[in-house]
Amino acid sequence: MNVMFTRFLSLITNDVGIDLGTANTLIHVRGKGIVIRQPSVVARAKKGKAILAVGEEARKMLGKTPSTIEAIKPLRGGVIADFDATAAMLKHWIKVIHTGSSWFPKIPRPRVAVGIPSGVTEVERRAVQQAALSAGAREAFLVEEPMASAIGSKIPVTEASGHIIVDIGGGTTEIAVISLGGIVINKSLRMAGEEMTDSLVGFSRSKYGLIIGENTAEEMKIKIGSATPIDKEEKSLVFVARGRDLETGLPKSVKFYSNEVREALSQVVNQIVYAVSEAIEETPPELISDLIKHGLIMTGGGSQLKGLTKLVADKIKMPVWLAENPMETVVRGCAIVLENQELLNRVKVVGGLR
Numbered sequence: 001m002n003v004m005f006t007r008f009l010s011l012i013t014n015d016v017g018i019d020l021g022t023a024n025t026l027i028h029v030r031g032k033g034i035v036i037r038q039p040s041v042v043a044r045a046k047k048g049k050a051i052l053a054v055g056e057e058a059r060k061m062l063g064k065t066p067s068t069i070e071a072i073k074p075l076r077g078g079v080i081a082d083f084d085a086t087a088a089m090l091k092h093w094i095k096v097i098h099t100g101s102s103w104f105p106k107i108p109r110p111r112v113a114v115g116i117p118s119g120v121t122e123v124e125r126r127a128v129q130q131a132a133l134s135a136g137a138r139e140a141f142l143v144e145e146p147m148a149s150a151i152g153s154k155i156p157v158t159e160a161s162g163h164i165i166v167d168i169g170g171g172t173t174e175i176a177v178i179s180l181g182g183i184v185i186n187k188s189l190r191m192a193g194e195e196m197t198d199s200l201v202g203f204s205r206s207k208y209g210l211i212i213g214e215n216t217a218e219e220m221k222i223k224i225g226s227a228t229p230i231d232k233e234e235k236s237l238v239f240v241a242r243g244r245d246l247e248t249g250l251p252k253s254v255k256f257y258s259n260e261v262r263e264a265l266s267q268v269v270n271q272i273v274y275a276v277s278e279a280i281e282e283t284p285p286e287l288i289s290d291l292i293k294h295g296l297i298m299t300g301g302g303s304q305l306k307g308l309t310k311l312v313a314d315k316i317k318m319p320v321w322l323a324e325n326p327m328e329t330v331v332r333g334c335a336i337v338l339e340n341q342e343l344l345n346r347v348k349v350v351g352g353l354r
Contacts, residue, residue, distance in 0.1 A: 023170025119188025168302030
């Protein structure tokens with residue numbers, strides 16, 4: 001593909017940054033900002049696999065479908081669990097945002113940068129890239145999520161100075177110490193927001209014999225969940241969960257208090273905090289002073305759990321900051337690298353043409 005034709009393509013297509021998350025998919029389009037912010041859920045017919053709904057419309061179907069339809073989350077633990085569903089979901093969103101000219105119907109679609117967990121295998125990386133290409137991208141680049149998140153948080157990643165970032169998403173927690181455009185120390189845990197939600201489902205079942213769905217548990221986590229006590233009278237924070245009684249199978253309602261919800265979340269939270277401490281212990285001494293100077297940046301939806309930044313700060317004895325718009329840092333970072341070819345060449349882990 002010659003240079004002139006490549007420049008021509010860039011004029012009629014839009015570069016796209018994608019945060020392909022376990023829980024949510026965010027898409028940034030050059031010149032338009034974030035245009036897609038939808039749950040990573042697909043509903044399809046069991047026979048023939050025809051796609052019936054994507055995103056929020058599909059999320060509403062979770063646990064409510066008849067025998068002929070399945071509503072699924074095509075990504076688990078930050079990686080593709082169902083390739084066909086993931087490709088169909090990406091193809092749907094790229095079709096929604098693409099503004100190519102009808103005069104050139106066969107022109108390839110945009111250049112795409114996708115954020116991926118840093119701990120995935122080569123096979124899993126290729127699966128993500130192939131899904132993007134199958135969805136219509138003409139070029140697909142992969143950027144590790146902690147690097148994309150750091151760039152999206154406006155951290156000067158190419159400088160000879162250490163920065164630490166913790167990205168708690170839906171399926172993975174990414175912990176990275178970054179310097180000179182590379183990751184010096186990296187930890188990737190498949191322990192994040194969804195595991196917090198699952199812990200509440202298990203807690204409800206074991207303590208109260210109440211079977212609740214993921215959506216109910218997620219709502220409970222957001223409304224009254226916390227990592228540390230959030231006031232002196234915790235029992236004033238109550239969430240009424242409705243579900244099915246384990247013994248009778250009949251409808252049942254139970255009041256949950258913030259202190260017991262925090263207890264249920266503590267196992268997952270403590271594992272994340274311990275992993276952060278380990279990463280700091282493994283950091284070269286020359287970078288420790290930089291980390292103390294700059295503090296730790298937390299991003300991702302899971303980082304918004306009440307009291308989490310305080311708990312981490314108390315454990316690691318360093319300043320901890322919550323990034324501005326923490327759920328958007330990865331997708332913004334992906335968009336930024338597409339605008340800067342030199343930076344893209346330094347931080348991409350996989351990239352190339354269809």
